[in-house]
Amino acid sequence: MNKRSDFLRKLLLHTFLIGVTISVLFPIVWMVSIAIDPRNIDKPLELTLIPSGASFESFRKVLFEPNPLLCTNPAVASTCMTFGKLLVNSLYVSFGTALFAVVLGASAAYAFSRFRFIGRQVGLLGFIALLMLPATATVTPLYVLLGQIRLGDEALRSTLLGLAIAYTSGTLPFAIWNLKGYFDTIPAELEEAALIDGASVTQAFFRIIVPLALPALAVTVLLGFMAGWTEFVMAWLFLEDPSRFTLAMALRSMQGQYTTPWSTFFALALLMSIPPVLLFFALQRYIVSGLTVGGVKG
Amino acid sequence: MTDTLPKPVQTTPPAGGARRKLFSNTLRAWLYILPAGILMLFITLLPQLYQGWMAFTDYNIQNLRFNLFNPETWERFAPSLVGLENFIRVLTSRLPIENYDFIRLLKFNVGWTVANVVFHVIIGVAIAVALNSKNLSGQRVYRAIFVLPWAIPGLIIAFTWRNMYDRRFGAINQLIGKISDWFDLGINNDIRWLETTTPPAGGSAGLALGLVVLLPLAIFAINALWKSGVPKWLVWLPAAGVVYAAYTLTIMYMGLPFAFWAVWLPNIWLGWPFMTVIATGALQAIPEELYEAARMDGASGWQQFWSITVPLLRAAMVPAIMVGTIWTFNNFNIIFFISEGGPFGRTELLVTQAYKLVFTQRLYGIAAAFSIVVFFVLLVITLIQNRVTQATKAYYE
Incomplete structure (x- = not known):
């Protein structure tokens, strides 16, 4: 009896906390899923966790390519x-x-x-x-x-x-x-x-x-x-x-x-x-x- | 034997020594303060005084060439004094910009702060209490995840939510569509979150918010007033003020467009973790013996919560609420980058308006006067908060 109510209490707590976790992670997952979208379009058309053909191309671009917006001389x-x-x-x-x-x-x-x-x-x-x-x-x-x-x-x-x-x-x-x-x-x-x-x-x-x-x-x-x-x-x-x-x-x-x-x-x-x-x-x-x-x- | 011991030496130093001590202390102390003092003098105080002077002039874009350190510019570029005109124009909403209404701005700013802080505290404490229950597995994982909204820079959070509110491609409308499809609800998910001017659900969402947030607050405030030592026959006067404030704010909530809810949600999302972190610290400091004693006396879990947890939490939450109120009142990033104050300035905060006066409208003199008015608004709020804190402290000790 006591054990069962304890189990129920924990089940409720975890349901609540997992719900909170999902709402906390949702915007962050959204950022990740756009960042790895290979099409580099403005916004994805589907609510997917991992878009088709996902790659770290945009991370590579950001990390290793010069930023064309911030240049002393844009031509060079x-x-x-x-x-x-x-x-x-x-x-x-x-x-x-x-x-x-x-x-x-x-x-x-x-x-x-x-x-x-x-x-x-x-x-x-x-x-x-x-x-x-x-x-x-x-x-x-x-x-x-x-x-x-x-x-x-x-x-x-x-x-x-x-x-x-x-x-x-x-x-x-x-x-x-x-x-x-x-x-x-x-x-x-x-x-x-x-x-x-x-x-x-x-x-x-x-x-x-x-x-x-x-x-x-x-x-x-x-x-x-x-x-x-x-x-x-x-x-x-x-x-x-x-x-x-x-x-x-x-x-x-x-x-x-x-x-x-x-x-x-x-x-x-x-x-x-x-x-x-x-x-x-x-x-x-x-x-x-x-x-x-x-x-x-x- | 005892009377052969020497008498204790007189320890009171002569008056001259005390004065010398105070003098050397003063010298030493100011030496320690000097670096911070010099920095604040040049970087904050002087510009503030300059701003105070600007507030009384018609300083605008032509006067930017004016340089205090270059006498050649004095004659040609100095602005002329206009007395209190800027202040009067700011307060009576007579500015050459669209959608400017000082009273509306002030009301929205207060309503925004209340609607946010109340939810931050309720959600933050509820999650802290849930996390603090005994033998809960995965506590450390939850804690690590739950600080993320606080740890990620506000600028980035604002950009992300702005993207999520996009009408066609944004996550929010897509999620509503998905949920609608799964349960076959047929909800319209073509919501223009940031442009629609009508209130959602015909104002009933605003009414609900008013009832949930303002009604308990008004009851609490009147209760505190009743016990605060204000003469009983006088209590009705501030109480009527509280009721009036709750009423006007509820009316305001009812008229706010979708954009308000679109900035309110992310601000709730990023605000509660701070309260959870503070509440967790306070909960862990409550000695277990208190609960054991209460159990021995036959108190139920609910009774324990209200008579042990809540009063002890309150002590830690009061300073956190004060800090949170100032942060929320001046929360620039969320409003500026998500709704941009729109539609038609209806979600504009005082800080975002001040920014626009400087960087968009370039009305420097008016912006200076506006900043000084905002300072006094903040001062009044801080003083009221201090009063309430003192009152609740006396009430609980």
Whole structure:
């Protein structure tokens, strides 16, 4: 009797969860099935899992052929961007943003969490207010401002470093707020004990705070990476030289006004989804506490 | 023997020492904040101040050559001050663009946020509870699959759904056709999801959404108001406001075209995993002893759920709901790439409108004023949310 009701309960649960799985996977399977469609037509005519004559041709095209839409000189194929070059640019911007966000964010959040000092409240409120300011109309002044700062013989605006800095400013307010809340939950006695034992403040920070705050630091890295990986509005506006273009820009450029090469488009989209998904899986066990523990305390 | 021990040393430092400590702390702290501070000053604060100035001018495409750092451009390209005119035009919907109505935009944005967040939480928690049941095989596989909608970049999700809504070749219409064929239902699957201007099922879908989402919320809000310490004889005033808001939003849902449902579904699809992840963490932190004690006292499974699981989940869900609300309120990708705000601007959000004011209409001064108005809307929402959170906290502690 009991065994039977338990079996029934599990059957119901699995039915429910498999239903959820199907609805989660449906759009992803749709992407795959178009990407491997050999005809490279706009859209398939049949709802099939594996279209007839399926091949990885569009993946090969995306990976190894130069992209005709992003070229310094459209007449010369060797000046066009390839997947490899786009990937390097994207990784540079994404990890740059993540690195800036975590280093600058942790440093400022540590000060706000651990020191009582003049201007603390004002500073903290200032960063939180920046979190809520909508940034759409600021791109115009930002364009001018970043154009003023010279980096060697070119404007900071048109470099990947400038782009990473611009993205960092978008992720910093949340990072500082979240990290500060998380640091607050780590007892100060732990550091005090280390200081008494002769450690320097820097040592105490790296040996005690960093390992204990890993979840919040991981979330900061993840959000910074995602910002750099998917943003394309500022990138289109700021970058001039196609050799600096990123994957997100390549994807956006394939969305034509009238037609889109859907097979290659989805092949690129799927390839582009792999790094964030991997990063998500790698950091998954940190995400929950990293995002909520600090938030509760505010 | 004890009285031979030395007295403990006076530990209170002189007042001058405390002041010196505060001073050195201040120096040290600002040194730590300096790198982030400089970045925010130049990349965010200065452009924001500039935007604040633009909001009071007739800045438009001719003024783009104006460069604060180049005095030669000041004379020729500087915009002229127009006072509060931009703000008045934004709020009273007198802009030289089609389908612009500020009140409608605001109402849609609020209705969109509510319709999404409520479902994110309900679906997210239900799945987390189902996943958390004991001795369930395949838990790890389910968990891995269920984070995918959250992990895949929103941009890509939006493009995919846009493709799926295609009238003839899209997956949605094809799926409806297949299901209709299998069960011989004869459903019309030639739906123009993104262009149709009439509401689906003559508005009854909107009515159902209003009843499912807004009715429980209104009851909850009035109940919280009743217990929040607002004088009882005054409660009817905010309560009437809540009822009025629920009523107008339901009317709005009833009039929304197919495109609303076409952007709502993908946003539900991508939004619940975040809530599931947070709820899973909270569920695993609930000690098993609580349930054992409840069972000893003869509580049923249902009673255990409502008196142990729900109250303890609430603590973790409140900050997640706040984060989720801001994300949904400003969800650019889904609206911008699937419905493009259409048809006739009826699924436009405040953020997508702000983007279009800058990049399509190029009305920079007006866009700046619009952004500042949106900031105040967000501020009000955050303050209300904070209030509600405080109220529910006091209620449960």
